[in-house]
Amino acid sequence: MSTAVSPLAPATTPEMPAIDGMRIATAQAGIRYRNRTDVLFAAFDKGTTVAGVLTRSKCPSAPVEWCRARLKGGTARALVVNSGNANAFTGKSGRAATQLTARLAARANDCDVDDVFLASTGVIGEPLDATKFDGVMQTLVESAAPGRFLDAAKAIMTTDTFPKVATAQARIGKTTVTVNGIAKGAGMIAPDMATMLSFVFTDAPIAAPVLQKLLSEAVTDTFNAVTIDGDTSTSDTLLAFATGAASARGAPRIARANDPRLKGFARALHAVLGNLAEQVARDGEGARKLVEIRIEGAASDKSARRIAMSIANSPLVKTAIAGEDANWGRVVMAVGKAGEPADRDKLSIWFNGIRVAARGARDPSYDEAMVSETMKKPEIELRVSLGIGKGRDRVLTCDLTKEYVAINGDYRS
Structure with a gap:
């Protein structure tokens, strides 16, 4: 069991009432x-x-x-x-x-x-x-x-x-x-x-x-x-x-x-x-960022869930977020490998409400300084619009840090 409390831990713990029976x-x-x-x-x-x-x-x-x-x-x-x-x-x-x-x-x-x-x-x-x-x-x-x-x-x-x-x-x-x-x-x-x-x-x-x-x-x-x-x-x-x-x-x-x-x-x-x-x-092992992934415009809700999980489980996406890098190229990769309907030229991506990619290319108004600043926050919302349907979903994950490797590298020791 780790001794250092996650920086993402809730600020307060609720009072838990007794339950009869x-x-x-x-x-x-x-x-x-x-x-x-x-x-x-x-x-x-x-x-x-x-x-x-x-x-x-x-x-x-x-x-x-x-x-x-x-x-x-x-x-x-x-x-x-x-x-x-x-x-x-x-x-x-x-x-x-x-x-x-x-x-x-x-x-x-x-x-x-x-x-x-x-x-x-x-x-x-x-x-x-x-x-x-x-x-x-x-x-x-x-x-x-x-x-x-x-x-x-x-x-x-x-x-x-x-x-x-x-x-x-x-x-x-x-x-x-x-x-x-x-x-x-x-x-x-x-x-x-x-x-x-x-x-x-x-x-x-x-x-x-x-x-x-x-x-x-x-x-x-x-x-x-x-x-x-x-x-x-x-x-x-x-x-x-x-x-x-x-x-x-x-x-x-x-x-x-x-x-x-x-x-x-x-x-x-x-x-x-x-x-x-x-x-x-x-409390993800070694986590420093809570990541909320929102998918919209997918072919169906089920398709949106699969795409969201493809992004959430990508080591490349998670390590980029750990490095505070809004690497939308890795997000595009994760969308493409999900095996779900997608149109590259209709894809748009946001980090914390800042659009970094639109209609299949880097956003024309992309501002590196603005995006870098928002990626320093402990909570990151990654939103992807596929532009092909009405399917939507939301999943939670965290970043992938060196601490995750350290924790799991000596778990049985």
Whole structure:
């Protein structure tokens, strides 16, 4: 874990209200790190529903497989997350580690083993010694308390430089409900579900199938619209837990995805995921620039997304931005290689609102001094107009610096 906080980190951290029907605890189990918390435990009251979106990687971690098999049940009583070891590419021992972890949590929390959800993050390929959980599990269950979301976010950090939390409120009927989220992620970040680990908690009484639909829709323009390095993790996990405790305050139970009372909640969920996704982009390993890429005039929205990702994942574009160089030639390259409809002679490009290229050539009014000055800013908006349709999209990324190489060059050391 890096010790220097990213210069792009949010200036303030929101106050995270407690959510009825759940409790949190963290501990030092010595999974990989010394003298820091590396295990998160959350306990949920009976009746809690769960939904999830998991990595599409063909080499998923053991915890991902464990969650995928249990999401069908739709109920949850516990969550156990560890940092420092991904428990991925660990064969039979990895599956045994998930089983042992779940059994330990179920026994300590007095619940069914299939209502325990797991996630792991860290080094791939190293066996996870799950017996280390045995030394802390009972203490975790006994010490779990309301709130503590910031502590939870800190416990799941790896190369993150700051904990990522977000909160929002909405009304279901006449009752106010809360949506809290935490996330971790700084490297090996590329959209293919919900890139990184993220956990969302609410007291809203929402049936599991409804929660699943809302979550699956919300990732499209949040976590699936952020990329750091183009690499999809084996461990990507997004889980949402709804305790339903707000029903005691009059909130109606929502059993249909098209219930009009869900509109405010859906907006709150999207806001929390979007906030967390931006924090992940701000904490990209070694990042010094937050980059927002906007595509317009594409053949379709889907085409715009592919072009945006081609630009966002280009090492040449990202290193140019790191060097504060508005190198529109590299942007043209990334548009051209995307394999999507494009007309070179209709292409226009802007950096922070300054047009540098128009209709397939350098802008006639291009001013090097003006462009160089805007490229010094910590936030860069790169806008591209293809001029061939109505498709548009937006993605977030960051620059690519020497620090990224340094962090990943000695990650296992």
